[in-house]
Amino acid sequence: MQLPNPETLLAEITAKIQTQLEINGAPNTALVGIHSGGVWLMQRILASTKQDVAHGMLDAALYRDDYAQRGLKTEPKPSNIAFDVTDKHIILIDDIFYTGRTTRAAMNELFDYGRPASITLAVLINRGGAELPIVPNIVGANIVLKPNQDLQLTQDAGGKLLLSLQKASHV
């Protein structure tokens, strides 16, 4: 299967986020990346907007609904939201949208910091398979994958984004 070039997709969602920034006003907007892929994307987007936008990062591990089954297997990374969430238009950024459970967890965590004016979800790829009534607002590409396929975003030493498709280990 031919995977899209993530760098092209990033340019597309960056343009859409730029529009969003203009609509809401940069001072009222904040970018929040979800570890790890969403944080890489957020940093790239911040660099290209050339604007001073509030930003932070979340690891929704402590809010996941499958914690009782899976535990904290991979080491969670600290969340860092150093701005006042209340009344901000939050653009939540993740790499791959799948079941929607990570988004649900991230939204719950965000609300523990304050009451945002709105939350927009931006993702590089929507791979289909949502298990919750959550749909990303800004999408780089839609790809339909089987449950036994695992799509991963990685970053090479030079910061270049790469997509790879593997057989899922957990299915």
Next chain:
Amino acid sequence: MYNPQLDNDGNLKHLLTIEGLPKKILTQILDTAETFVGVAERDIKKVPLLRGKTVCNIFFENSTRTRTTFEIAAKRLSADVINLNVGTSSQSKGETILDTVDNLIAMHADMFVVRHGQSGAAHFIAQHVPDNISVINAGDGRHAHPTQGLLDVFTVRRYKPDMHNLRVALVGDVLHSRVARSEIHALTTLGVPEVRVIAPKTLLPAGVEKLGVQVFHDMKAGLKDVDVIMMLRLQNERMTGALLPSAQEYFKTFGLTPEKLSYAKPDAIVMHPGPMNRGVEIDSSVADGSQSVILPQVTYGIAVRMAVMAILAGGNA
């Protein structure tokens, strides 16, 4: 080797002592604790990890500070907490430890935090409980106090991240301290090359050198060029017989004063597990001084206890 703290896959099942814990698990606890430090700084100081779980603090021996920090840690994870001061309840009516524990199991407790005056008590309870229940040792006799050891190491790592280049000195009553052994094990496991103990001969256990430490009986020599000074509390309530001439005499020789602190590196940090005996093991101007990290230790203690509970409670379903 069988380790009752780990399950068959090598994951943490109970936390009884730092001895024998692999470096991987120690690092996992410290890294997880990093994520909890920030939780306390938010508007809503709670995460939903232990929602619907019941944590029982069973304290056969009094320790307000340890019990309080475990209680806060459990509550910040959204657990329900029950505090039992067994010393003042059923045990005084003649109930055995295991009967007390069985009653709590029948009430569907999920986790026990155990403090007991006898070494091995938490271990004994861990062997008795069913698979779905985890036990955390909150101090057993002279044996171990693993979360205190972990929070001390966490504090060291936060202030001095390069643990492979550190000189750490433990000062004071090593003989009666359950923290000292935990700390020595954790520090050496995480790669600290030089751990010293400084104490009068009467307050050192026999064969302390076997733990891989250097022994000093003089503060000037022992504190020279150290990065971290961990003061130990003079355990008056555990002291039997005349091990020391007097508290004043002890302070003169081993109390941490600004002058003695000056032998250490200028950026050395001063730690103390509390409660402090000011004017006995530490001078007030040092305890409240700029090199003291005694209060951050308390704050980090909650994050470390949250991490231990979160790791134990996950992956059991």
